[in-house]
Amino acid sequence: MATRSYMSRREAEQQNFSLPVALFVPLAALLLQMMLPRLSPRFAILDLPLIITLFFAISRRAPIAGTITGATIGILQDALSSTPIGVNGMAKSLIGYAAASLGSRIDVDNTATRTLLTFGFSLLQSLLIFLIERRLLGLTGFHMLWLHELLRAVINTAVALPIYLSLNSTRKQL
């Protein structure tokens, strides 16, 4: 006899990833992030770790998982750069939490929603990093170039959409 259980809509739409995908996709994003600026310094405007954090967060729809994913990817990003460890970690923890919380409330599989989410969270991350550098670390020489950050958000959004589409096939429905 088949057993039946009740679950919420959020639980029904939660998606999981295999361990290799969950492990190697963030590593590949970090690796590409380090290597692309060698081809052209303009590629440094990209933030592939942010895109991957957003993808896993809105796909899993679990705020705790989103927080830990964001924190891990952010700390790794900090470890590979010269920034104090925690700058990107804190920003991406918040981004992961917020994206997962939104993902459990709205339909994030829609392309338009994903576009808006990616654009908005890219700008939010710039603001968070500015606040952390300026307020927590006390770097008075750190200035926010809003036009540059706007351009960064547009480019990250444009790059994120095809990445989301290609990574959709790696999802496993629970």
Place this chain on the structure above:
Amino acid sequence: MDFLLRFRNALVLITVLVAQALALAVQVRTPDNAANPDSHGVRLIRRWTTGVIAPFERGAHSIGWVLRYGWSNYIDLRHVRQQNAELQQQITRMRLNEAAISEDALEGRRLQALLAFKQKYVATTVAAQVIGTSGSDLTHVLTIDKGSRQGIKVDQAVITPDGIVGKVRDVFADTAEVLEINDPTSGAGVVLANTRIRAIMRGTAAGRAQIGNLTADSRIKPGEPVITSGGDQIYPRGLPVGTVESIAPDPDHQPYTAIVVHPAADLNRINEVLVITGTQPDLPADAQQDLATAQAQHAADVAASQLPGLHDSDAQTPTTGATTPPTPGVTPTLTIPHPTPPLHTDRYTSGSTPPASQLAPGAHVTPTEPVPEPQSRKSAPKDSTSPDATQ
């Protein structure tokens, strides 16, 4: 318990944020060791992360290298022998030029020695390839494919032929991380070459190299070269850093000025670098040999210029009147100097001694009238190879 379950998401987020904020607070406190601001724990995290990423970087770099340059390298190999010969000749010429310059600098070094000034010369370097970056436009860190196994150590200077790049920040077995001079956490002691003003150059968040500890000085102009001062104990003195790009009041730190330095090395497109693995207080052996050769050559030139008779009179090079610039189109003539005739002759006067055939052993010599000088000898042009010319 219900409270924890109900707000577990927010509690996890707060815990993660607080933990990272505490970690930040620990990191930004004044470091005990200024050369290595990271604590042991932070260094471990960086080391593990780089240890995981670096092998993939090396592999990807190797594959990319083969794909990009594999065929072209084969084509280039056909001409490499000729290019090698040309480069060897070029090196020879450059070494001679360097030796000449070194000789010109000898006096300055003697003065520095008098002042007990510690000079450092580059003794050994290790060539390395850049295989990765920090991947962010907020930080400027390079990953190179040489590490502790190749003799790389922390705080060694990294340069290109154009100028300095940065210093080694962290070393692993086969890779190392280089902190570029335009990174916000880097610094270098520099000297403005024309005004000889010493300053500290730091990176900015915008990725520029900037001098920010000088007040307004009208002598500093855009285009002035900037070189290393050697005072930071990392970069040897005298290496090119860049040129002054702009000077403006620093709005964040009044009354100081923000002097932006345009780096001499193209920091955005670096493929190969040299890591200075050793310095020494004296010139390297080959440079000393070149210098000795140049000094010997210089001494020979001086001696030759003081012996005009040894020179061929047909030669175009003037042997006398070195301070007089030669007139274009006029062949310089060889003038043999002669003493002015004496007013009163004595036994020491040239030509007053009788010929040897008229002399007898033990006989008293009576001075004779000096032999009049031949008219031809008074003429200016003279064959320099004749015996008279060498008397």
